[in-house]
Amino acid sequence: MTEPGLAADYFDGRSARPRRVRLQLRAGRLLILDDTPSSASAVVIDQGTPLRSAALDEVRWPERTRHGARIAHLAGGGELHALASADWDAFVAGAGLREGFVVRSQQSWRAVLAVSVLLLALVAAGWRWGVPLLADATLAVLPASVDAQVGEIALQQVEARWLAPSKLPPAQQAALRSAFDQAVRSAAAEEQPAPYRLEFRAADIGPNAFALPGGTIVMTDELVQLVEGDEAALVGVLAHEYGHVRGRHGMRQLVQATLLGAAGSLAFGDFSGLLAAAPALLGTLGYSRQLEREADGEAITLLRAAGRDPAAMVGFFERLARWRAARGETADDSVLGIAFSSHPADAERIERFRAAARQ
Template sequence: MHGIAAAYLDGRSTRRVSVEVSIGPAGVSILGDGMQRLVPWAEVEIGERTRHGPRRISFADGASIEAEDRAALDAALDAAGHGDSAVVRWQQSWTRTLAAFVLTVGVLTAGYLWGLPAFARLAAPLVPAEVEQTLGTQVMQQLDSSYFAPSQLPREHQERLSAAFARAVQTALPEDRRPSYRLEFRKSKVGPNAFALPGGIIVMTDELVKIAGNDDAVLGVLAHELGHLHHDHVMRSLIQASALGAVAFVIWGDVSAVLSTVPTVVLHAGYSREAEYEADTYAIDFMNASGLRRAAVADMFEALRKKRGDDPLPEYLNSHPPTEERIERFRR
């Protein structure tokens, strides 16, 4: 039986020698002018099948052969049990490659939509309290250097709001369910806003206090942010926004791994619709239990909408559920 025509390269020069190649149980046999060689399978590396050009078989000593008749070499390798792997066969089929691509996209999408939130939900309660406090303090310093200036609200106004919120917390929540928090007032460079940071820090901007118009509306907004802390929305959002660094953060408490992502998350990214709904529910229950007027929050939304007309909503409202829906919930 004739072998398969091929070119032999010794790996030390560019000289090509015409040979015949046979594939057998013991290995690859090479027969040519003044050459006879049997290379055992342990020293053979078979190149992947290609649509164009010769197929190459390499040997441990650097030599190789190239067969122009790819079909004959493929058939001989298959008969000897050294055909392409399942992965290579998939790569040679555009329909299977497309199926693999679709499957990969599906897995990644499912991981992003459901896997990552599930991981964040499980990981957030595992973060040590001292790590959260360190992260919150460092982020507050970072925000103060870039986004905020000292509050221009009169000191008496700040103290009145702080005292009123403390009384509302004591009235609305049992002692064993009162979270540790720290209220901070700031003048904002990015418009009206209120948000929570790890470690229990709640920030309220002067601009949002002025828009609120009355203490009950301000306290309702603060209760909403307290709801985010209660449900671990802050840490869950940070873990999702910096998933890779968050793994190290949860295991080793490496604050630097997520520190750079926090300003964007707390000021712009917002929470999921589900998280905002939960925080609103917490605020409504809080206001009911503490005797605050829930309609004050709805009035704030309506006044803001009338004042701004068709202008974009401020950052605080952009990431929240539709204003009409929130007005209805707080009034109802």
């Protein structure tokens, strides 16, 4: 008795019209038999000539899935479509063809869950350790001249948008420069201090200070006015920004954002710019909080070296909080610098400076 075989649609690669066929397996070959009502070979295989015959290893067998048709590709062109997926899977299994490990794993929710957890762990590890290590390696070979060029471009852009010439008296600017320079030299001791350039500017961004790659530190007139010229507090703020300069934090953030953006583009493709930018944004904010804590540590070191009480920074943050409250603002509303939304919470920073003052 002739084997019934499996019903399928055959596309020969030359015509878009399918042909109804019946598939059978014999002697390691796939036979494609005409299964139209007028074909005798649909009833008795031995009386018909196969439309096509192919060795099993010349067929690109489809992976088993829960839904959808099965489509097999034939060497040299042509396809076989089978809508009865369960019958197709039984037919293939009867031929002795075995599924690979990946295909079997895809059918197991336990395996999919395990792979998903592993993938998330790898992504988290890359974000937590891989990107910072790669950024360190990049910074190690990146010359300081690049920092300076990036910093100059950034300063020009910030000045064009937010900054104006300072209105502080030259004598007050000179006194603050001298006090800060003395603190830097005291903290550096025998080491060579990191080069920096202190600039004073009037601004629409309120009380602020920020450091740019290359060593430029900008302090706004409004910040000096906020603390009523309190030299210890201003030295503390500048020392915090000097910590960014010394650690090349600006370039580090730029490198990390670039790496995360590149990874996002690879993962999501250029067609999804928003998704590709999200990892860079979130990653940069996270790293910024870490770097801010490092910069606060530098501020404590410089204040102590200069013989100044770290508690001066507590007063600064309290004044800043009152200024925000009077304007109905929060830390997240600030544009740049010391009150960046990526900074640790003010309460955390105040407690750290208080603890440093008690020691």
